[in-house]
Amino acid sequence: MPTSNTAAPVLVLRDVSKSFGPVVALRAGSISVEAGSIHALIGENGAGKSTLVKVVAGVHRRDSGTFELGGEAVDFGSTAESKQAGVAVIYQEPTLFPDLSVTENIFMGRQPVTRGRRIDRQAMYTEAEALFARLGVRIDPRRPAEGLSIADQQIIEIAKAISLDARLLVMDEPTAALSGVEVERLFAVARSLRDEGRALVFISHRFDEVFALCDTVTVMRDGSYVDTRRVDETTSSDLVSLMVGRDVDDLFPKTPAEIGEPVLQVRGLTRAGVFHDIDLDVRAGEIVGLAGLVGAGRSEVARAVFGVDAYDSGSVTMLGKPVRARDPRSAIKAGMAFIPEDRRKQGLVIDSSVAGNVAAVIRRGIARAGLITGSMENRAAGPWAGRLEVKTSALDMNAATMSGGNQQKVVIAKWLATNPKLLIIDEPTRGIDVGTKSEVHRLLSELAGQGLAILMISSELPEVLGMADRVLVLCEGRLTAELDRADATPEAVMHAATHHLEEAR
Ligand SMILES: Nc1ncnc2c1ncn2[C@@H]1O[C@H](COP(=O)(O)OP(=O)(O)O)[C@@H](O)[C@H]1O
Ligand SMILES: [Mg+2]
Numbered sequence: 001m002p003t004s005n006t007a008a009p010v011l012v013l014r015d016v017s018k019s020f021g022p023v024v025a026l027r028a029g030s031i032s033v034e035a036g037s038i039h040a041l042i043g044e045n046g047a048g049k050s051t052l053v054k055v056v057a058g059v060h061r062r063d064s065g066t067f068e069l070g071g072e073a074v075d076f077g078s079t080a081e082s083k084q085a086g087v088a089v090i091y092q093e094p095t096l097f098p099d100l101s102v103t104e105n106i107f108m109g110r111q112p113v114t115r116g117r118r119i120d121r122q123a124m125y126t127e128a129e130a131l132f133a134r135l136g137v138r139i140d141p142r143r144p145a146e147g148l149s150i151a152d153q154q155i156i157e158i159a160k161a162i163s164l165d166a167r168l169l170v171m172d173e174p175t176a177a178l179s180g181v182e183v184e185r186l187f188a189v190a191r192s193l194r195d196e197g198r199a200l201v202f203i204s205h206r207f208d209e210v211f212a213l214c215d216t217v218t219v220m221r222d223g224s225y226v227d228t229r230r231v232d233e234t235t236s237s238d239l240v241s242l243m244v245g246r247d248v249d250d251l252f253p254k255t256p257a258e259i260g261e262p263v264l265q266v267r268g269l270t271r272a273g274v275f276h277d278i279d280l281d282v283r284a285g286e287i288v289g290l291a292g293l294v295g296a297g298r299s300e301v302a303r304a305v306f307g308v309d310a311y312d313s314g315s316v317t318m319l320g321k322p323v324r325a326r327d328p329r330s331a332i333k334a335g336m337a338f339i340p341e342d343r344r345k346q347g348l349v350i351d352s353s354v355a356g357n358v359a360a361v362i363r364r365g366i367a368r369a370g371l372i373t374g375s376m377e378n379r380a381a382g383p384w385a386g387r388l389e390v391k392t393s394a395l396d397m398n399a400a401t402m403s404g405g406n407q408q409k410v411v412i413a414k415w416l417a418t419n420p421k422l423l424i425i426d427e428p429t430r431g432i433d434v435g436t437k438s439e440v441h442r443l444l445s446e447l448a449g450q451g452l453a454i455l456m457i458s459s460e461l462p463e464v465l466g467m468a469d470r471v472l473v474l475c476e477g478r479l480t481a482e483l484d485r486a487d488a489t490p491e492a493v494m495h496a497a498t499h500h501l502e503e504a505r
Helices: 049-057 079-084 102-106 121-135 150-163 180-195 207-213 236-244 298-306 328-333 343-347 354-368 374-387 404-416 434-449 461-467 490-498 500-504
Strands: 011-020 023-033 037-042 064-069 087-090 168-172 199-203 216-221 224-230 262-271 275-283 287-291 313-318 336-339 422-426 453-457 470-475 478-484
Touching: 011 049, 023 037, 023 049, 023 199, 023 216, 037 049, 037 180, 037 207, 049 079, 049 087, 049 168, 049 199, 079 087, 087 150, 102 121, 102 150, 121 150, 121 180, 150 168, 150 180, 168 180, 180 199, 180 207, 199 207, 207 236, 216 236, 224 236, 236 490, 262 298, 262 453, 275 287, 275 298, 275 453, 275 470, 275 478, 287 298, 287 434, 287 461, 287 490, 298 328, 298 336, 298 422, 298 453, 328 336, 336 404, 404 422, 404 434, 422 434, 434 453, 434 461, 453 461, 461 490, 470 490, 478 490
Parallel strands: 023 224, 037 199, 037 216, 087 168, 168 199, 287 453, 287 470, 336 422, 422 453
Antiparallel strands: 011 023, 011 064, 216 224, 262 275, 262 313, 470 478
């Protein structure tokens, strides 16, 4: 049993900071978690929640601030040290060893041995079974971890935590990849751990989950502590105000653009179980923001519009002409450009020179005329890279060594060479430091000013509110609001992003 006989909170962080080079991930993180409590930690993307958790887990060492566990000052240099001290962190996607059995994963490195000093498998299976029975779940302890659902993998991490008698369990967005039934099972497990007197920290984007599961909530913004409330004494609009409270107009001076004819028209786009009946228009010179929580289906809609993924019904037209489904080449020919969220994997060939990347799309055109030489690539790429102020000393510098901001600009440059009429960009500034962020914003604003239609997906509310002429909100695969720039307040967007379910009932 966890030792909870002292009055001291299980976890106390006060004004904890952590920087990565120039990026301040955590400025002044504070939280105080009691035994027998489920404490929600909320905040917008980038607020510093995961960094705070990683300090607690011993993944990162804090730069400054107070960190106490059970009333004692601690300073973990490794995850092994935090485990030893009774901390367990369950991530959104656990990393079990796929080749080992469920039981071996639970008892990794501390298997019980028989008198002959052989690993006592039977004892391990019996104990694993007892753990699962206590958690009220059915998982075969003998099966390999490979192929288990994410929900089951999380439960195995929790079982491991209990077998180590963790007094503090932290779950970082555990429900993002779970179905409704799996969420219920996880909540039941969390409640029983709370009732045993353990302390739990639960990070979630979903207010309904916070209100259903947690007793206390701490809000973070821009790497800092904002406030702690009792859940039964707060409302979701209080929480939204605490999460976003800042003036966004100052951060994103948007240049007004002349808005022209519709470029993209999507009607009734549906993919069963993913998104339903999506209507959306983007006009020349217009930036349309597609807002919503992670998992709302925004990227899925974008991928279907561009033809990377299939859809079941509906239509996509560009400048009045139909675009073939499931055919990105037809989309590119119609004037679409698409920059997906994971630039490293999809948008940019990392191990290739900048010039090569910028020229990749035009290359086919050059190649048709015969051989491509390095100097031809540089000739094609030079003007674009220059225009976008890609900061590289030489054009043949390797893209892998560039900053996120410069990589993003290379990807945009590559697509501009195709002369697109519409740019679909998913999370344009994810992973980009604050300084370069505003350069990417300025570039998007300029391109819109030149008549480019832009569909921008973003999880960062200030970015959506600061950049978009119009905001569409997606919640669980459905459009729940369309707001003009003037009406797009943080409250209105968050409300549409989170309240779909309650209102439908
Ligand atoms: N290892 C890292 N290197 C550089 N920047 C990071 C690193 N980890 C996090 N950040 C940055 O720190 C900020 C906070 O990130 P994070 O703690 O993941 O926020 P949250 O979990 O609230 O979404 C973000 O701007 C993120 O890009
Ligand atoms: Mg996070």
